[in-house]
Amino acid sequence: MTSKTTTLYFSFPSNFVISINLNGDASFREREELLLRAYVPGIQIMGIARKNITNNPDLIISYYPSKYQKISYEDNHIIIRDDWSKEIPVYFFHLIYSISHHALLKKGYxxxxxxxxxxxxxxxxxxxxxxxxxxxxxxxxxxxxxxxxxxxxxxxxxxxxxxxxxxxxxxxxxxxxxxxxxxxxxxxxxxxxxxxxxxxxxxxxxxxxxxxxxxxxxxxxxxxxxxxxxxxxxxxxxxxxxxxxxxxxxxxxxxxxxxxxxxxxxxxxxxxxxxxxxxxxxxxxxxxxxxxxxxxxxxxxxxxxxxxx
The missing domain is CATH 3.40.50 (Rossmann fold)
Structure with a gap:
């Protein structure tokens, strides 16, 4: 059976774009949108639409369901292994903030x-x-x-x-x-x-x-x-x-x-x-x-x- 994947796109000032691949039963709902908008300034949540989005995002974050917790990253790809079946944890919103903060710093924002x-x-x-x-x-x-x-x-x-x-x-x-x-x-x-x-x-x-x-x-x-x-x-x-x-x-x-x-x-x-x-x-x-x-x-x-x- 093929695992379900939901892809979201977040954009920021200076045209910095992150794509989020949610595999398995992780869900992005009203709660998640409100929390992103509370912790991450300037974020535009594009959903699965790709209008006005470059073909190659600046960063890809992929989530995979796992009973073992691990994060790994190299170049422009971050992989998170965790259990998000109940809800996306608060650390995710802080992580998106941290990533955008450092990316914007380099561009004078x-x-x-x-x-x-x-x-x-x-x-x-x-x-x-x-x-x-x-x-x-x-x-x-x-x-x-x-x-x-x-x-x-x-x-x-x-x-x-x-x-x-x-x-x-x-x-x-x-x-x-x-x-x-x-x-x-x-x-x-x-x-x-x-x-x-x-x-x-x-x-x-x-x-x-x-x-x-x-x-x-x-x-x-x-x-x-x-x-x-x-x-x-x-x-x-x-x-x-x-x-x-x-x-x-x-x-x-x-x-x-x-x-x-x-x-x-x-x-x-x-x-x-x-x-x-x-x-x-x-x-x-x-x-x-x-x-x-x-x-x-x-x-x-x-x-x-x-x-x-």
Missing amino acids: YTIHSVCVGKENQWSLLLGHTGVGKTTVMLDLLHNYRFKTFSSNKTIVRFKKNFYLEAIAGTTTITRKDSDRDKLKAVVGQTANFVNRFACKLPDKYSASKNKVKISRVYFVRLNPAVKECVSLNNFESIVALYPFFLDYINSGIVLFNGKDLYDGTPITTEIKKKILSSLKKSLISLDVYSLNGSLDFISKTIGKHYEK
Whole structure:
């Protein structure tokens, strides 16, 4: 009996294309699409259609059902052996992010762990690692301050020749703890469950209508009701704080099979690192950077006041 194979195509900015071969009984459903859009910025899921897709994808990922877990890769082909009969595991979505992150780095596109929100011609990045409160602040700005969202968790940016930072794509869904579900009824749309969390797509009314935006402010946010602190960072402080987010070391290496293996991606060259550093210095001419710590009310009001100037 011939094993069933489903082939999907994912495309990214800079025309980077991945083909996914799912063998056996692995299924790509609504849950998988929502999670990809939550973790992988700029992804276009082409399904089995090959319209506008090159005949030779840049990378092929082949999944084979197996009771033994193993990943192997050489050149442009990754082979995963595992049991995905119940559902595609969360590590797959992180793996796709890591692959796209390294591919885009080489072409001058940077995936930043950030929310991108704004109004009209003023757009900001809310930066911070998982757990600092970026999504909570974003939802408050959308619901109570009439902001729009350009990206919900990760944002793809590039440096323009006239020294400003431009966001060109981002994630379109968010993930939250199950305990937050009742709090989000006013803004949550389509949802999918995984582990003790859920992914949701926000209603279209909260989304920006633009396909690229100029970034004028960056906020390193942290929810902490014990303080009220808004500090404008000088150029050196800004570079030191921003530089690691352009490399995104924390999210680029992926732990697989409950810690049995690791995908570490392609090493980031010194040339790429120096290019980021040089571009950051120039972009600060048109970029204001703040460290913003406090309660949700304090953070949202502070950002809102900046937009009144």
